[in-house]
Amino acid sequence: MTTRGCAVVDQIVIPRDQWLSLLAELRRRGRGRHESGAFLLGHRDGDRRVFKGCVFYDDLDPKAYSTGVCVLYADAFDTLWGLCRQTGLTVIADVHTHMGHAGQSPADRENPMIARAGHLAIIVERFARDPVWRHRLGLYRYEGAHCWTDLGGLAARQHLKTGTFA
Numbered sequence: 001m002t003t004r005g006c007a008v009v010d011q012i013v014i015p016r017d018q019w020l021s022l023l024a025e026l027r028r029r030g031r032g033r034h035e036s037g038a039f040l041l042g043h044r045d046g047d048r049r050v051f052k053g054c055v056f057y058d059d060l061d062p063k064a065y066s067t068g069v070c071v072l073y074a075d076a077f078d079t080l081w082g083l084c085r086q087t088g089l090t091v092i093a094d095v096h097t098h099m100g101h102a103g104q105s106p107a108d109r110e111n112p113m114i115a116r117a118g119h120l121a122i123i124v125e126r127f128a129r130d131p132v133w134r135h136r137l138g139l140y141r142y143e144g145a146h147c148w149t150d151l152g153g154l155a156a157r158q159h160l161k162t163g164t165f166a
C-alpha cells in the first residue's frame, strides 16, 4: 500500500555535480537496455541525509542486472555493510532506473532494498536518459510492513535538494 506524503521531514542533500554524475553512471551502466541502481551513502544530520558517495549494485554483484531488473542477494549486502563499517557511512537511500515511468513495481513494493522504516527509495524513469527532472522522479519512504509513503511529484523537489552546497 502506498499513501501520499505531506510534511517535509526527510531531505536528501546532494551537490548538483554529484547528482548529475550519479545519473550519468546509472545511464551508462544500464546501457539503455536494463535497469541499474545504487545505494546512496552518507550520514544523517537531523532530518537531513547528506550524500557522501554511492555504491552501484553491479559493483556489489556483477550479476545484479542479469534479469533486466535490479536484484541483490545476501552476499551483496555483506559487502555493503562491510563498506559502511569501513567508511563510517550509512545507507541514506537507494536509487534505481525503470525503462518506463518511475512508479513502483509490485516487486519494488514487496521487496524494499533496505527493509527498515524510514528508508528512502528513488526511481528514475527512462533508464535515466537526459534530461532528468526531479518532479518526474519516483520517491518513496518505507514505513514497514510493505507500506510506503509517496513523496514524489512536485514534493520530490522538497525532499531531494541538488543545489550547490558549501
Ligand SMILES: [Zn+2]
Pocket: 096, 097, 098, 104, 105, 108, 123
Ligand atoms: Zn523498480
